[in-house]
Amino acid sequence: MKIIACIKQVPDSEAKVKAEDGKVTWGDAPLVINPFDEYAVEGALQQKEAQGGTVTALCIGPESARDALKHALAMGADEAILITDAALAELDTVGAARVLAAAINKIGGADMIVFGRQTLDNGSGLTTAQTARVLGWPMLGLAGQIKVQDGSVTVDRVIEEGRQTVSAKLPAVVSVVQSIGEPRYPSFMGIRKASKANIPVWSLGDLGIEAPAAVVARTELMNPPVKDTVVEMITGETPEAIAETLVEKILAEKVL
Amino acid sequence: MKTFVYIDHFKGEIQPASWEAIGLGKTLGSVSAVVFGSGVDAIAKAAFEHGADEVFVADDPALEDFRAEPYASTLSALASRSAQSPDLILFPITARTRELAAMSAVDLSTGVLTDISALEMNGDQLIATRPIYEGKVLEKTVCSGKPVMASIRPRFFPKPEPDASKSGTATKVEVKADALTTVEGYSASESAVNLGDAGVIVSGGRGVSNNPSLQPPAGMDERQAEIWRAHQGFALITELANVLGGAVGASRAAVDGGYIPYSHQVGQTGKVVTPDLYIACGISGAIQHLVGMRNAKLIVAINKDADAPIFKQARYGVVGDLFQIVPALTEAFKKKLGK
Numbered sequence: 001m002k003i004i005a006c007i008k009q010v011p012d013s014e015a016k017v018k019a020e021d022g023k024v025t026w027g028d029a030p031l032v033i034n035p036f037d038e039y040a041v042e043g044a045l046q047q048k049e050a051q052g053g054t055v056t057a058l059c060i061g062p063e064s065a066r067d068a069l070k071h072a073l074a075m076g077a078d079e080a081i082l083i084t085d086a087a088l089a090e091l092d093t094v095g096a097a098r099v100l101a102a103a104i105n106k107i108g109g110a111d112m113i114v115f116g117r118q119t120l121d122n123g124s125g126l127t128t129a130q131t132a133r134v135l136g137w138p139m140l141g142l143a144g145q146i147k148v149q150d151g152s153v154t155v156d157r158v159i160e161e162g163r164q165t166v167s168a169k170l171p172a173v174v175s176v177v178q179s180i181g182e183p184r185y186p187s188f189m190g191i192r193k194a195s196k197a198n199i200p201v202w203s204l205g206d207l208g209i210e211a212p213a214a215v216v217a218r219t220e221l222m223n224p225p226v227k228d229t230v231v232e233m234i235t236g237e238t239p240e241a242i243a244e245t246l247v248e249k250i251l252a253e254k255v256l
Numbered sequence: 257m258k259t260f261v262y263i264d265h266f267k268g269e270i271q272p273a274s275w276e277a278i279g280l281g282k283t284l285g286s287v288s289a290v291v292f293g294s295g296v297d298a299i300a301k302a303a304f305e306h307g308a309d310e311v312f313v314a315d316d317p318a319l320e321d322f323r324a325e326p327y328a329s330t331l332s333a334l335a336s337r338s339a340q341s342p343d344l345i346l347f348p349i350t351a352r353t354r355e356l357a358a359m360s361a362v363d364l365s366t367g368v369l370t371d372i373s374a375l376e377m378n379g380d381q382l383i384a385t386r387p388i389y390e391g392k393v394l395e396k397t398v399c400s401g402k403p404v405m406a407s408i409r410p411r412f413f414p415k416p417e418p419d420a421s422k423s424g425t426a427t428k429v430e431v432k433a434d435a436l437t438t439v440e441g442y443s444a445s446e447s448a449v450n451l452g453d454a455g456v457i458v459s460g461g462r463g464v465s466n467n468p469s470l471q472p473p474a475g476m477d478e479r480q481a482e483i484w485r486a487h488q489g490f491a492l493i494t495e496l497a498n499v500l501g502g503a504v505g506a507s508r509a510a511v512d513g514g515y516i517p518y519s520h521q522v523g524q525t526g527k528v529v530t531p532d533l534y535i536a537c538g539i540s541g542a543i544q545h546l547v548g549m550r551n552a553k554l555i556v557a558i559n560k561d562a563d564a565p566i567f568k569q570a571r572y573g574v575v576g577d578l579f580q581i582v583p584a585l586t587e588a589f590k591k592k593l594g595k
Contacts, residue, residue: 013390013524013525013544014543017389018393019394092367093358093368094361120390120524121388122388123371123388123389124370124371125354125358125370126361126370127358129355129358129359130358130361130362132324132359133328133359137436139324139325139355139359141324141354141355142351158519159266159350160350160519161269161444162442162444163442163443164321164439164442165439165440165441165442166440167437168436168438177518178525215365215399216367216368216369216397217398218395218396219383219396219397219398220395220396222385222393222396223394224387224392224393224550229555229569229570231567231570231571232571232573233567233572233573233574233575234572234573238584239581239584242574243581243584243587243588244588246556246574246585246588247589249572250533250572253553255532255533256532256533
């Protein structure tokens with residue numbers, strides 16, 4: 001089975017991200033593979049182990065995004081491809097989906113494309129469904145479990161209301177959630193392999209497409225308003241006395 | 257301005273933020289509600305009662321279960337009919353509408369502004385405010401395609417009161433039944449929780465497993481005993497949440513510890529919530545958690561550690577043992593609220 005895991009590089013989740021002079025900054029925090037995409041790589045590797053085949057990690061990003069691809073290789077992906085082009089700086093999600101679909105076609109298609117549920121940066125969670133739509137493939141979103149059999153894929157879809165079992169014919173696009181299983185740590189051998197790996201870099205010219213025009217654009221960046229509340233500590237002789245005071249205070253705020 | 261509002265529902269349960277979207281659409285002009293499914297007359301009726309000027313219904317057995325492809329095709333076909341053509345399509349944000357809007361935006365060559373918390377008109381341009389980097393930063397963003405598509409976060413826009421005297425005749429629209437997936441089964445999870453719409457959330461963190469006076473049943477190893485203790489802690493939190501008619505939340509530490517399912521997680525990799533009252537129990541207040549709950553109207557923190565960062569976000573704090581404070585709070589609320 002041929003599997004492609006689509007990943008992105010983002011600032012580490014511990015990073016102190018803020019808006020500064022109209023730009024998003026994160027100090028010297030490292031750039032890492034998007035945490036949700038580690039689950040995508042994990043899900044792809046599980047299918048490779050169950051079915052045989054290969055896993056290709058695919059990423060749109062600047063040169064530095066090589067490191068995210070190396071992480072996927074170190075986890076066990078067989079190959080990695082970076083799509084980088086100066087014209088991709090202002091990409092929106094539909095544009096990203098068109099670029100990914102072109103790259104998937106250039107790779108020669110696949111049986112399954114796996115995404116994480118969203119990225120930590122833009123966080124809109126749209127690209128998976130949009131890539132499926134551009135390709136005309138079925139989309140199975142928020143999979144907590146994936147089973148492939150006889151050319152079909154069945155997933156356990158984790159939604160707020162519970163779990164659904166949903167199936168489709170391959171090829172299909174799948175997004176995964178945390179219940180797919182903790183992403184494996186890169187092995188020593190994997191890290192060595194990744195450090196020597198040759199990662200091809202494709203430009204828009206290589207894909208034979210123009211830069212998609214962005215329809216969605218940012219006009220302003222802001223830091224969330226800082227709250228000027230000062231905490232009032234509630235004390236008392238007994239838990240009951242504390243509780244009584246606290247309940248009075250909460251009721252006086254009229255939020256209930 | 258002509259706005260479509262997609263009414264999201266699951267097994268007959270309507271997402272309340274659908275009505276908030278109607279309210280928002282009405283501030284901009286006329287609203288046409290859009291209802292897809294099978295046997296959805298009651299939902300169409302409710303849409304009129306919540307202020308829709310017009311309701312489009314695609315009612316067909318092929319739309320019984322939500323599936324992104326036929327729903328998107330049906331919506332795209334409706335929105336591209338010139339007589340109906342909207343300027344704006346609003347959605348309440350859910351797992352379903354994220355996929356639906358995403359696909360329809362591809363069909364209509366436009367874009368989606370997701371998870372918005374504000375929408376303003378500037379000249380003839382709509383400007384939305386949405387969180388990025390999981391709420392660490394906010395962006396204002398515009399969509400130059402038509403229609404503009406936007407999904408709203410729950411509890412950010414006023415909900416119109418239903419008026420039973422309002423009614424109308426729904427307009428049937430053409431159904432596109434191009435499904436590529438099959439829904440084979442569904443099981444309601446016992447941990448199903450809708451934190452986004454909750455007015456009150458009581459959350460537990462790592463501290464809930466920290467009650468040394470509890471003696472776990474014999475034969476448990478250390479890890480099992482920890483989870484057993486945590487379950488006793490969350491039982492206290494659940495009781496308090498129940499008295500307040502609220503939902504139970506959790507920090508990532510509690511979820512990673514296996515104390516409670518992921519669906520309860522508040523924060524960067526979980527749910528961003530905006531309840532009127534948020535009570536954090538045994539949660540130290542890591543940045544990942546704070547970005548998920550700091551927009552709550554009133555925050556109360558209970559923690560043993562007086563230096564815990566959660567107190568910097570809170571309006572009221574108690575330095576103490578949650579295993580004593582939480583049950584006492586439950587009792588005090590019961591008394592005051594007459595329960």
